[in-house]
Amino acid sequence: MSRAPEKPNDSPATRPGLRDFFYDRMGMSVAAGLAAKKKVPIHRSTPFYFLGGMALFLFVIQIVSGVLLSLYYKPSPDQAFESVQAFMTEVDFGWLIRSVHSWAANLLIGILFLHLLTAYMMRAYRRPRELTWATGILLLALFMAFGFSGYLLPWNQLAFFATRVGTALVGVLPVVGQDLLLLARGGENVTGDTLSRFYALHVAILPLLTLAMLGFHLFLVQHHGMSVPDREALRLGGSERLPTMPFVPDFLLRDAVGWYLVLGILAALAALFPWELGEKAAPFSSAPEGIKPEWYFLFMFQALKQLPGHILGIEGELLGVLFFGCAGLVIFLIPVLDRGQISRLVLNILAALAVVFFIVMTAWGYFDKGSLRLILGASLFLGVLSLAISFSDRGTLVRRILWMLTALATLLLIIGISQELYQ
Amino acid sequence: MEGSCDKSDKCPRRSWLVRVLVGMNLVAIGSLLYPITRFLRPRRGTRHGTLNVVAPFRVDQLRPDADGEWPAPFEFAGKPCVLVRTSDGEIKAFNAICTHTDCTVKCRPEEGDIFCSCHGGVYDLNGQNVSGPPPRPLEAYKVILRGKPGREEIIVSRT
Numbered sequence: 001m002s003r004a005p006e007k008p009n010d011s012p013a014t015r016p017g018l019r020d021f022f023y024d025r026m027g028m029s030v031a032a033g034l035a036a037k038k039k040v041p042i043h044r045s046t047p048f049y050f051l052g053g054m055a056l057f058l059f060v061i062q063i064v065s066g067v068l069l070s071l072y073y074k075p076s077p078d079q080a081f082e083s084v085q086a087f088m089t090e091v092d093f094g095w096l097i098r099s100v101h102s103w104a105a106n107l108l109i110g111i112l113f114l115h116l117l118t119a120y121m122m123r124a125y126r127r128p129r130e131l132t133w134a135t136g137i138l139l140l141a142l143f144m145a146f147g148f149s150g151y152l153l154p155w156n157q158l159a160f161f162a163t164r165v166g167t168a169l170v171g172v173l174p175v176v177g178q179d180l181l182l183l184a185r186g187g188e189n190v191t192g193d194t195l196s197r198f199y200a201l202h203v204a205i206l207p208l209l210t211l212a213m214l215g216f217h218l219f220l221v222q223h224h225g226m227s228v229p230d231r232e233a234l235r236l237g238g239s240e241r242l243p244t245m246p247f248v249p250d251f252l253l254r255d256a257v258g259w260y261l262v263l264g265i266l267a268a269l270a271a272l273f274p275w276e277l278g279e280k281a282a283p284f285s286s287a288p289e290g291i292k293p294e295w296y297f298l299f300m301f302q303a304l305k306q307l308p309g310h311i312l313g314i315e316g317e318l319l320g321v322l323f324f325g326c327a328g329l330v331i332f333l334i335p336v337l338d339r340g341q342i343s344r345l346v347l348n349i350l351a352a353l354a355v356v357f358f359i360v361m362t363a364w365g366y367f368d369k370g371s372l373r374l375i376l377g378a379s380l381f382l383g384v385l386s387l388a389i390s391f392s393d394r395g396t397l398v399r400r401i402l403w404m405l406t407a408l409a410t411l412l413l414i415i416g417i418s419q420e421l422y423q
Numbered sequence: 424m425e426g427s428c429d430k431s432d433k434c435p436r437r438s439w440l441v442r443v444l445v446g447m448n449l450v451a452i453g454s455l456l457y458p459i460t461r462f463l464r465p466r467r468g469t470r471h472g473t474l475n476v477v478a479p480f481r482v483d484q485l486r487p488d489a490d491g492e493w494p495a496p497f498e499f500a501g502k503p504c505v506l507v508r509t510s511d512g513e514i515k516a517f518n519a520i521c522t523h524t525d526c527t528v529k530c531r532p533e534e535g536d537i538f539c540s541c542h543g544g545v546y547d548l549n550g551q552n553v554s555g556p557p558p559r560p561l562e563a564y565k566v567i568l569r570g571k572p573g574r575e576e577i578i579v580s581r582t
């Protein structure tokens with residue numbers, strides 16, 4: 001198209017062949033230049049850089065498996081459950097694709113939580129990466145919305161009532177609550193119209209928003225390069241002094257190991273524990289026992305369960321919703337709130353409390369049996385502690401405390417398992 | 424001089440034009456958004472419903488079945504409706520949607536209460552919230568009995 005005169009120095013040599021045809025026309029030299037320049041710093045917390053790549057990989061899996069599912073799924077209250085049931089039993093590997101989609105969704109959220117936590121611990125949100133942080137939080141919110149909307153689609157009892165409870169929480173907000181509720185449900189109740197809305201959200205609106213947001217997030221990551229934790233930079237006297245590795249191929253190949261790891265875990269989970277379908281939703285029946293949302297909403301569910309009808313004259317669930325809303329806002333605003341030693345200390349304490357709260361509430365909500373609760377709680381604690389340990393220096397007081405907590409959690413884990421075995 | 428003003432703040436006529444342009448664009452966007460927001464509002468049928476309904480069982484069938492289960496809620500105006508019998512034999516009808524976060528409650532005949540399994544909310548047979556998270560009593564409907572005494576049809580109506 002362009003009539004620019006041939007520049008002899010544009011491509012170093014005249015390259016014949018198909019590869020070079022595209023190389024020149026697609027501006028690949030720009031991409032190649034970027035790839036050659038991109039370096040990843042090497043330090044103790046480098047492994048945490050893999051989490052984002054793993055999440056991205058799972059997102060790709062979600063797109064592929066989701067598109068496959070949409071070939072058989074029918075979004076209507078009369079047919080949704082039956083169509084899922086049918087493709088799980090009649091279509092070759094139908095059960096597997098559905099199981100992969102559900103498990104990958106859960107793994108994805110789990111990895112995003114870890115990504116968030118480690119990014120916080122590395123303080124990767126510092127200037128100039130405030131927007132990277134903000135888009136990351138928005139992406140997490142989008143993926144949780146994916147999870148919430150996708151949960152309803154099979155139209156089973158658990159999902160039906162979990163959606164009623166979940167959307168009702170919006171309705172308790174003052175002034176706008178009722179309108180938002182009508183908007184979300186497409187009616188006063190959860191009906192076929194709700195199913196259509198959630199379907200549109202899940203397969204059209206959220207994917208578009210997510211792709212745009214993800215593009216922005218990745219662009220920012222590329223633009224600013226990897227963030228180096230203060231401590232690591234300090235140890236070597238400046239982040240420029242850190243050893244690095246080229247992104248292509250060294251880091252990319254390591255990334256690929258992370259993807260295979262995720263793929264292996266996913267395949268094992270999906271094949272060994274196929275996702276259940278449950279019973280078809282009966283909209284006018286009483287709620288069955290054991291209504292539970294997905295595990296990543298469980299901490300909110302469990303906390304809201306504990307609130308009495310009224311606290312100081314205000315409806316309990318309104319207070320709960322406002323509390324979680326504020327918590328989300330604080331997380332979103334961390335780059336602005338962190339403005340010095342003291343605010344950092346406050347944030348760290350709040351973060352530790354939030355993690356403990358999340359773990360305790362999840363374990364409590366997940367199991368009725370005390371020993372199982374202990375197992376889940378202790379193993380989650382161990383997981384998070386192992387993250388924290390790699391951020392603290394050898395021999396410091398913090399590290400000693402962390403090791404003591406680790407020993408304690410291991411002890412609790414052993415007690416829990418032995419109780420479970422000898423009952 | 425007209426020709427030399429190229430910044431809108433220095434040039435009243437041009438800034439007026441810009442303002443008109445912005446205003447007209449806002450009007451255009453508004454007229455696009457208005458039908459969309461209206462479209463997003465639920466259709467009428469799901470916001471209102473019938474004014475009364477005949478329960479799918481008669482008075483003599485309103486008792487626990489072989490498994491001790493009370494008759495399940497049925498649809499009334501797009502919502503589940505639960506019927507209970509108080510200790511003095513009176514039949515009462517409630518909107519079965521829990522006032523906490525919209526689960527559907529059930530009547531437990533042995534305990535003599537109305538129970539919500541989602542967060543363990545308990546109401547008494549008059550629909551009053553007794554314990555657990557529910558903040559308000561259940562919405563009560565009016566009950567009219569019609570037909571042969573002891574085998575009457577149960578008609579539930581709003582107010």
Ligand code: FES
Nearest residue numbers: 521523524539544
């Ligand atoms: S919805 Fe009934 S107790 Fe929460």
